[in-house]
Amino acid sequence: MDILEPNNLILSIESSCDETSVAVIQNGNKILSNIVATQINSHQRFGGVVPEVASRHHIEQITLCIDQAIKQANISVDNLDAVAVTYGPGLVGALLVGVSAAKAFAFANHLPIIPVNHMIGHIYAARFIKPIVFPSLALLVSGGHTELVFMPEENEFKIIGETRDDAAGEAFDKVGRVMGLKYPAGKQIDQMAKMGSDTFNFPRAMEHEDNLDFSFSGLKSAFINTVHHADQVHEELNKNDLAASFQQSVVDVIVEKTKKACDKLDIKQLILAGGVAANSGIREGLDNMLTKHFPKVDFVKAPLTLCGDNGAMIGAAGYMLMQHRVFGDLTLNANPSLEFDWELNAVK
Ligand code: KG4
Ligand code: ZN
Numbered sequence: 001m002d003i004l005e006p007n008n009l010i011l012s013i014e015s016s017c018d019e020t021s022v023a024v025i026q027n028g029n030k031i032l033s034n035i036v037a038t039q040i041n042s043h044q045r046f047g048g049v050v051p052e053v054a055s056r057h058h059i060e061q062i063t064l065c066i067d068q069a070i071k072q073a074n075i076s077v078d079n080l081d082a083v084a085v086t087y088g089p090g091l092v093g094a095l096l097v098g099v100s101a102a103k104a105f106a107f108a109n110h111l112p113i114i115p116v117n118h119m120i121g122h123i124y125a126a127r128f129i130k131p132i133v134f135p136s137l138a139l140l141v142s143g144g145h146t147e148l149v150f151m152p153e154e155n156e157f158k159i160i161g162e163t164r165d166d167a168a169g170e171a172f173d174k175v176g177r178v179m180g181l182k183y184p185a186g187k188q189i190d191q192m193a194k195m196g197s198d199t200f201n202f203p204r205a206m207e208h209e210d211n212l213d214f215s216f217s218g219l220k221s222a223f224i225n226t227v228h229h230a231d232q233v234h235e236e237l238n239k240n241d242l243a244a245s246f247q248q249s250v251v252d253v254i255v256e257k258t259k260k261a262c263d264k265l266d267i268k269q270l271i272l273a274g275g276v277a278a279n280s281g282i283r284e285g286l287d288n289m290l291t292k293h294f295p296k297v298d299f300v301k302a303p304l305t306l307c308g309d310n311g312a313m314i315g316a317a318g319y320m321l322m323q324h325r326v327f328g329d330l331t332l333n334a335n336p337s338l339e340f341d342w343e344l345n346a347v348k
Contacts (some may be wrong), residue, residue: 007082010322011069011105012315013062013100016090016118017143017211018049023311024080028319029127032073034312037061040184047183048173055093062101068312077109084114086168088338089144089329095334103330115328117338118309119145120157122190122273124317125310127300133268133298139258141282142167143184146214146254148261149340151302155324160265161212161257167197168250170275171216175223175246179239189243190279196240198248200226207256212264214257218319221248247281255285262280262294269298278307 009025014021016216025036039057070077085102088095099342106113123138138149146168148161166174169186171235172299202222205215221310223246260269272286283301 008238008319009073009086010082010114011111012084012239012311012314012318013078013098013102013114014086014095014118014121014311014314015058015062015064015101016086016088017094017309018054019309020041020058020097021309021311022062022065022069023315024069024074024075025064025242025312025315025319028316031128031312032075033069033071033159034310035066035068035072038311043307044183048178048254049091051091051093054091054171054344055097058097063098066101066105067313072348080109080111082106082112082322084116084314084321085332086118086292086314086334087115087332088117089179090118090334090336092334092336095336097162099332099334103332107320107330108212112322113322113330113332114315114326114327115332116317116321117340118314119147119149119303119340120311120317120321121171122302123149123151123271124320125273125306125313126271126300127316128303128306128312129300132271132300135265135267136269136271137258137261137265137271138255139277139286140274141168141198141254141272141276141279143167143173145274146216146276148212148266150261150267155326156157156318159212160261163214163216165215166220167215168216168254169274171220171250172246174220174274178224178227179242184275186276188278189247190281192243193242193247193281195242196238196242196244198245199241200245201240202226202245202249204249204252204256210251210259212261216250216253224288231249245280251279251281254282258286259289259293262290262297267297269300271300271302271309275308277302278304290300290348
């Protein structure tokens with residue numbers, strides 16, 4: 001069977017952080033199954049992901065998820081054309097579980113392996129909404145990354161702006177902890193923000209600097225200082241207003257930097273992806289900015305259910321890479337600090 005023929009089926013595996021996920025994707029844009037085993041409950045009591053605990057959970061879950069993904073897709077292993085797997089960036093022990101499982105599965109079933117950069121996976125979650133049109137710009141906001149990625153053509157990725165300190169999701173989670181919220185706090189802060197207003201006027205770091213980089217650690221410190229000071233003087237602060245004020249600062253900076261990027265580049269599409277892309281303030285803020293300043297730019301938001309880590313997005317990215325004949329082999333290794341240079345490990 002030619003690997004590019006219609007009805008191409010990819011088994012895709014994601015295990016870079018705290019979700020074990022396996023999907024079966026048809027033609028890069030149709031989800032036949034997408035099993036996600038989250039470990040959040042095990043990490044919550046530590047206030048963040050514990051790498052060793054994550055690896056152990058992945059080991060327990062990976063074969064179960066593979067079996068379930070194939071079963072739920074209602075296919076047989078013989079119908080598969082390739083195995084795609086996240087090989088970085090992420091936690092090395094966690095990544096190794098997915099990479100080892102993918103290699104074993106591919107070897108046993110005589111299937112090619114497609115090595116996928118987790119961040120390209122996040123971008124390709126948008127593929128389940130519509131085709132990506134180039135030149136395109138992706139705003140990637142997750143627990144570990146905040147970056148603007150310019151894509152002049154398919155399979156070309158250039159970071160044009162990134163955070164100089166904390167990632168947006170990291171900042172959400174850290175201020176959530178100070179407010180006594182469970183990890184990860186982003187979703188809850190988003191919900192609280194809807195019931196409050198921006199009364200604290202926290203700093204908007206680097207908003208007016210002439211570059212496309214972000215910084216969230218000053219905002220985080222301002223937030224923590226405000227809460228600690230109130231504690232010392234026994235003043236009760238409105239938590240919804242705190243959430244709304246923090247979120248509005250993040251939104252303002254993200255929207256302004258994305259606007260600057262759109263000013264500089266002639267793009268056809270803006271893609272919003274990554275765990276923090278689920279944030280209602282960011283979705284709305286970008287929507288308004290584009291409608292006002294760049295009405296011709298097509299705004300594609302990753303589906304809410306596919307903003308967090310999942311195997312489906314890896315399958316969508318894997319399908320694109322397969323068309324560019326990017327394959328790994330049994331020497332494929334996890335690369336925890338992988339950048340947009342996946343070709344290093346690929347065999348063309
Ligand atoms: O992409 P992701 O699932 O994992 C990484 O690859 O990092 O992103 C997880 C991050 C967490 O920091 C979480 O708090 C944040 O996404 N998050 C949100 C929302 N939903 C999840 N942040 C803000 N608003 C949300 N609605
Ligand atoms: Zn992620």
